[in-house]
Amino acid sequence: xxxxxxxxxxxxxxxxxxxxxxxxxxxxxxxxxxxxxxxxxxxxxxxxxxxxxxxxxxxxxxxxxxxxxxxxxxxxxxxxxxxxxxxxxxxxxxxxxxxxxxxxxxxxxxxxxxxxxxxxxxxxxxxxxxxxxxxxxxxxxxxxxxxxxxxxxxxxxxxxxxxxxxxxxxxxxxxxxxxxxxxxxxxxxxxxxxxxxxxxxxxxxxxxxxxxxxxxxxxxxxxxxxxxxxxxxxxxxxxxxxxxxxxxxx
Numbered sequence: 001x002x003x004x005x006x007x008x009x010x011x012x013x014x015x016x017x018x019x020x021x022x023x024x025x026x027x028x029x030x031x032x033x034x035x036x037x038x039x040x041x042x043x044x045x046x047x048x049x050x051x052x053x054x055x056x057x058x059x060x061x062x063x064x065x066x067x068x069x070x071x072x073x074x075x076x077x078x079x080x081x082x083x084x085x086x087x088x089x090x091x092x093x094x095x096x097x098x099x100x101x102x103x104x105x106x107x108x109x110x111x112x113x114x115x116x117x118x119x120x121x122x123x124x125x126x127x128x129x130x131x132x133x134x135x136x137x138x139x140x141x142x143x144x145x146x147x148x149x150x151x152x153x154x155x156x157x158x159x160x161x162x163x164x165x166x167x168x169x170x171x172x173x174x175x176x177x178x179x180x181x182x183x184x185x186x187x188x189x190x191x192x193x194x195x196x197x198x199x200x201x202x203x204x205x206x207x208x209x210x211x212x213x214x215x216x217x218x219x220x221x222x223x224x225x226x227x228x229x230x231x232x233x234x235x236x237x238x239x240x241x242x243x244x245x246x247x248x249x250x
Contacts, residue, residue: 001049002027003142006069008035011082011106012054014113019142029069048073050080050138057085058220063092070097078135080124082106084159084217086224090152094127100135102126103152104143105159110215121145125155160225168218168233170208175240178210182243212244213237 003019005012008030016028016037027045028037039045051073053066062085070079070093080102081090090103104124108116122143139146149155181188188210195205213219219237222230 001025001047002045003050003052004029004045004048004069004073005037005052005054006066007054007056007083008032008037009054009056010110010113012052014117015052015054015082015106017114018117022142024142045073048075049077050142051076051078053079053081053083055083057083057089057224063089066093067096070099078102078138080104080139084164084221084224085156086226087153087156087160090125090156091127094152100126100128100131101152102131103155105155105163107163118144121147123147123149123155123158125149125152127152157225160221164217164221165225165230165233168213168222168237170206171210171213171218172233172236174208174210175236179240179243210240212241 003024003026005016005019005026005028008016008028012028012030013035016026019026025046026037027039028035029039030036051069055062055065059065062083066079066081070076076099078100079093079097081093082104084105085103090101094101102124103126104122106113106117107120122139122145124139124143124146125148149158177191178188181191192207195207199205199207213233219234222234
């Protein structure tokens with residue numbers, strides 16, 4: 001049986017590496033032909049079983065492209081979406097098909113992605129009432145530590161709100177306090193020492209580094225949730241960036 005990874009970017013290529021390491025036959029498909037693995041357009045995929053979708057979730061054609069491949073690959077047993085997507089995306093796909101469409105967001109720091117994927121529990125969600133024991137067993141073989149969520153929208157929002165957006169919010173507070181420290185001409189690190197023992201005892205005063213939020217996770221994922229109040233993260237980040245641009249010594 002074959003696992004197919006659709007989208008061989010950072011998520012897809014890491015997932016491919018993980019599954020191959022755990023003994024699964026895999027095919028990697030990407031628009032960039034140099035990123036494809038064990039795949040030829042002129043040959044059928046032998047005994048396809050899992051389709052792992054790792055396309056960029058912000059693609060307007062995400063559902064259309066995923067549907068095209070579900071229709072193209074015959075005899076698939078299950079689809080697993082690992083991309084960070086707009087809430088409701090997985091259910092929209094599930095409503096079109098009888099086979100299970102699961103959502104299972106990835107977690108981890110990109111510079112050690114493979115190690116983190118192995119370390120973290122893989123949360124999985126479905127909108128179908130029943131998932132066969134065969135599929136559940138197959139997921140456990142692939143990801144080893146799994147936990148089920150009640151709906152795909154719960155898991156979709158968990159990735160956006162509890163992972164990347166929450167991280168951005170914490171950095172925002174560090175940015176705000178750094179701007180205040182600069183204005184009042186006091187030392188940021190010295191001030192934050194006041195929280196060290198509190199955080200050690202209560203675990204709720206984390207000190208974050210007040211850098212500019214970049215990358216392709218925190219800020220881009222805000223647009224997937226479409227809640228106006230979350231835009232404050234982007235605004236504070238821009239304010240901090242502008243302050244640093246006008247005060248290069250800070």
